[in-house]
Amino acid sequence: MFIAKTKEDNHLIEATQANHLQSYYCPACNERVRLKKGEINVPHFAHIVGSFCSASSEGETSIHLQGKLALFELFRKQYDEVRLEPWLSKIKQRPDLMLRKGNQWFVIEFQCATISIKNVQKRTKGYQQLKLKVIWILGEPYQKKRLQAGTLAKFAVIRERQLQIAFWQQEKGIIWHAWWQIDGKTKLLKRQVIHNQEQQLLKLQQAIIQSKPEIRVIQNELYHMKRFVIGIPWACHPQYPLPGGLKCAQWQVIVYILLALEKQPLTIAQLIIILTKQTWRQFGCVSIQAVQEMWLNYLLADLMSNKLLKKVADKMVLVKPLEWYETYQEKLQLKP
Known part of the structure; x- marks a missing residue:
């Protein structure tokens, strides 16, 4: 950490201004900290081995310290006020940075080490209690590997009407990556037309042959209606990617939505x-409620643009009967 306090007057001091002759203490736990200041390491304070501080969630590496300082310098040029490692006594948390623009305060968590989703949720909830907006920015270690969907969901925020994740790169600064999905799996960075509906159908055929559990459940429901999974309407194979977050295939959710709308018009x-x-x-x-609402809004907008749905008063209504198919070959032949 970069900020410690003196025992005599609780004066806060940055590591760059500290000296080895003075004793320093953690603002959070009041435990003694050691000043690490030399020709190689970035000047900082560290808890003494064996001490425990609930506000210190990760062992700060050189990459983390340097990145935090770089972000501090970057935000100083963009915001009215920037605080480095402020101790928020009410929630007993110490974010990496706090930023102010006008009357609005933001919290920045610069994350380089592995952290559980429970801790992310706990820290985020703490900041929200103080009406603080929080953004988690991922450092270099997160960029050396392909991130799994669970990790993306851990740090994603809704920005510009899409799920986005922030990354820090020394050369480029803060980079925002969007998270869109095709069929609930393949990750995309942009929302654009995808011409792979036939490929989606082929994957569905393979899943049916493999008799995957999720296929059997929906197939049993359709069977009683004298319908087949392979014959679901083409509208269930989206032409546009949808926001990430689903663990199941997107076509399954779209099927349930269209089946419900076949019975009667429904509100959002x-x-x-x-x-x-x-x-x-x-x-x-x-x-999750915000993600679900956003996901549904995109789906409904796509279905309405294809003249399949329309909104009447406060309800969504099917404009025309859905086309269901009996075989793989028939469905391909009658593709719109």
């Missing part, structure tokens, strides 16, 4: 209930 709130019954990732920084 009623359609959201269908989404809550599906399997979603655990999110660390944003509510």
Whole structure:
């Protein structure tokens, strides 16, 4: 950490201004800390081995310290006020940075080490109690490997009407990556037309042959209606990627939505209930309800642009009967 205090007057001091003749203490736990200041390491304070501080969630590496300082310098040029490692006594948390623009305060957590989603949720909830917006920025260690969907959900926020994750790169600064998915799996950075509906159908055919459990469940429901999974409407194979977050295939959710709309027009709130019954990732920084609403809004907009749905008063209504197919070959031949 870069900030410690003196025991005599609780004066806060930065590591760059400290000297080895003075004793320093952690503002959070009041334990003695050691000044590490030399020709190689970035000047900083460290807890003495064996001490425990609930505010110190990770052992700070050189990469973390240097990145935090770089972000501090970057934000100083962009915001009215920047605080380095402020101790928030009310929630007993110490964010890496606090930024102010006008009357709005933001919290920055610069993350380089592995952290559990429970800790991300706990820290985020703490800041939200103080009405602080929080952004988790991922450092270099997170950029050396392909991030799994669970990690993306852990740090994603809703920005510019999409799920986005922030990364820090020394050369480029803060980089935002969007998170879109095709069929609930393949990750994309942009929302653009995808011409792979036939490939989606082929993957569905393979899943049916493999008799995957999720296929058997929905197949049993369709069987009683004298319908087949392979014959679901082409609208269930999206032409545009949808926001990330689903653990199941997107076509399954779209099927349930269209089946419900075949029975009767439904409000957005009623359609959201269908989404809550599906399997979603655990999110660390944003509510699952907000993700579900955003996901549904994109889907409905796509279906309306294809003249399949329309909104009447406060309800979504099917414009025309859905086309269901009996075989793989028939479906390919009758593709719109």
